[in-house]
Amino acid sequence: MNINDYQKQAAKTDTFKDAIPVTDLATPGFVEKALGLSGEAGEVADKIKKIIRDKSGKLTEEDRQEIVLELGDVLWYVANVSRVLDVSLEYVANKNLEKLAARQKNNTLHGSGDHR
Numbered sequence: 001m002n003i004n005d006y007q008k009q010a011a012k013t014d015t016f017k018d019a020i021p022v023t024d025l026a027t028p029g030f031v032e033k034a035l036g037l038s039g040e041a042g043e044v045a046d047k048i049k050k051i052i053r054d055k056s057g058k059l060t061e062e063d064r065q066e067i068v069l070e071l072g073d074v075l076w077y078v079a080n081v082s083r084v085l086d087v088s089l090e091y092v093a094n095k096n097l098e099k100l101a102a103r104q105k106n107n108t109l110h111g112s113g114d115h116r
């Protein structure tokens, strides 16, 4: 599947009526998605934490599928936050790969700071 096609499909299940490209980030439809992205990332982390805490880190197929569902939720929010910011998911993906390739070239994959 093309990731921009995914973004278009994901937009169909966005229930906020004002979730259209905005420049005012205080718009409820944007705030809801920004908070949702953080929440779903937390759900991924929590699933992994419980596998480590309760199962000595041993992953079952059921665990894997539960993590997959949460990663999908993260992806949905990434797609919709991007859409409301008026950028395609492909653009976000390409910018990320460009950033990482530059860090690799500059031998700065390790370290901190967004612009290294």
Ligand SMILES: [Mg+2]
Pocket (backbone or CB within 6 Å): 040, 043, 069, 070, 073
């Ligand atoms: Mg979830």
